[in-house]
Amino acid sequence: MRDSAWIGIDFGTSGCRVCAIDKSASIIAQTEQSFPASSKSYPSPQQQSQFLFNTLKTLLSQLSELDIDSISIDATSGSVMLCDFDGHPLSEMLMYNDQQAIEASEDIAKLAPAESAANGPSSGLAKLVYLQRLFALPANYFLLHQADWLAIQLGAKPGFTDYNNALKSGFDVTNNCWPDWLSALTPLHVLPQVVTPGTVIGELSTSVIKALGLKQSTPPLIKAGTTDSLASFIATGANKIGDAVTSLGSTLVLKLVCQSPVFDAKRGIYSHKIGNRWLCGGASNSGGVVLRHYFSDEQLVALSQKIDLQMPVEDYYPLLKPGERFPIADPDSPPRMHPRPAEDHLFLYGLLSGIARIEKAGYECLQQLSKTPLTSIRSVGGGAKNAVWTQLRQSLIDVPFKPVQHTDTAYGSALLAKDGLKLFQ
Ligand code: ADP
Incomplete structure (x- = not known):
């Protein structure tokens, strides 16, 4: 046979x-x-x-x-x-x-x-x-x-x-x-x-x-x-309640496997059914699109290596234009990316940290609405390969960051x- x-x-x-x-x-x-x-x-x-x-x-x-x-x-x-x-x-x-x-x-x-x-x-x-x-x-x-x-x-x-x-x-x-x-x-x-x-x-x-x-x-x-x-979510290997996938592509997209669905149109949160579980997701207007506006992928690699995570960081909300949808829904929410330090790696540090704080707030929002505790994160998209960013994100969100089985x-x-x-x- x-x-x-x-x-x-x-x-x-x-x-x-x-x-x-x-x-x-x-x-x-x-x-x-x-x-x-x-x-x-x-x-x-x-x-x-x-x-x-x-x-x-x-x-x-x-x-x-x-x-x-x-x-x-x-x-x-x-x-x-x-x-x-x-x-x-x-x-x-x-x-x-x-x-x-x-x-x-x-x-x-x-x-x-x-x-x-x-x-x-x-x-x-x-x-x-x-x-x-x-x-x-x-x-x-x-x-x-x-x-x-x-x-x-x-x-x-x-x-x-x-x-x-x-x-x-x-x-x-x-x-x-x-x-x-x-x-x-x-x-x-x-x-x-x-x-x-x-x-x-x-x-x-x-x-x-x-x-x-x-x-x-x-x-x-x-x-x-x-x-x-x-299908892209299934490929990562995440499947248990509490498993999450953060997509660090052009936009920051969060998905959490939940026990109950969440639909919040104002914040663009909706849920896909996966059998008796739900995949709740939300997408911010922030993400890699802001990084790419200022830096090439090569610069992102080089500058990230210069970042010292022990140093204080600016408090940014990286957006290319006013308006955020998730985790806060506010069409007028302004970008916050000032003051810009003279050194590029410090500016990048502020941007990466700002996006990581949006990720943290996003998971807090999804956990609260779905009454599902977050237990792990898998990361996909262009930013997932940035080890410094991963370390920064891990210092803010205290759950295991798991390897992704497949990204295809x-x-x-x-x-x-x-x-x-x-x-x-
Ligand atoms: P999409 O498919 O959503 O367009 P990708 O998953 O291809 O996005 O990722 C592209 C994004 O990843 C770009 O916005 C880019 O700025 C970001 N990116 C690429 N390399 C890095 C890096 N080393 N660190 C952080 N972000 C990166």
Whole structure:
């Protein structure tokens, strides 16, 4: 009998990454294809399908001795389109950052609870309502999220989605239903059936198996995926209540595994369901974007080494422009980055310390609202490799800082393909 492999596919903001793991969850192959830098817009649904096939084919060429057991896909959250009951597109895909649906979002705000993730012009629901008003549609069609569209390309039936992707389309994850208030905005039959991530939603179609040149007797299963942020969280290895992940990328993003959900629209805090746990998250306007404004990555490395953590530090709130959303929600909150010391490393010390204090305040806020004590932190993103910053953060937040298993989002999806519903128990 041949050994098995499980495949995770990540459609992020800049490209498609795929990763295959074996039964011990070790990576056995991975590849990626970036979207062309020359292209100003995100690839169309058809182009995404092409990227998916090309990248998968490259990966599978490295796995010819193995049987593919299951595949799972994560993609950007809040990117949606419409298709007919056979899965043929009826609209373009409105991407995660599309802001056209402002009018629709104003109508949603009159009906949706303030804490619903369906609020705001970039929500899946706002885009659905916008598309419905844009042109005449047939009586029967489905709302698709990006991950649903890609799963259909592999052979999944239209009409299914997972509860992480469905959150921004208005799905009530607490009560596990599409809420009644939605019926004033959209016919309910266009909303997909919502399943737990990891649920088997189909198998690779005969034509796809042929196109990919797969030679195995049983078709690989397709398991419902999740959003890119959830898959990236799964990849880190954090999963127990109290585990947290700090993302030190362009923005500072905190996520804490909680026993109860927190929805606080004013502060942009919302919660994804992970089985009987919740992943509560908030994002500050501060973060690496401020560091990059003043210093190159090379300067950040060199200057960090000059910092003496025993020295006093300026009390900064690093922002590029006024306005903070989390942990304090204040659209007028001013940046505080003065006085600027003559020496650059002291200025950087102030910035790193300021962001670390926002992290501390952010976790205090999440702990208080979710009634969940923080027990560990894993760090990801460009700033995570800065050892001086880690030391500074550790001196402020007294919990173990744990190593991150994997930073590759596609690895999180590969784990979802392998462990399926077990990850979401
Ligand atoms: P994103 O994917 O959100 O754009 P990344 O995870 O790629 O972000 O991280 C990029 C950010 O990391 C930049 O804003 C940069 O300033 C910051 N960064 C890079 N190197 C360092 C470093 N050595 N110390 C602190 N921050 C760093």
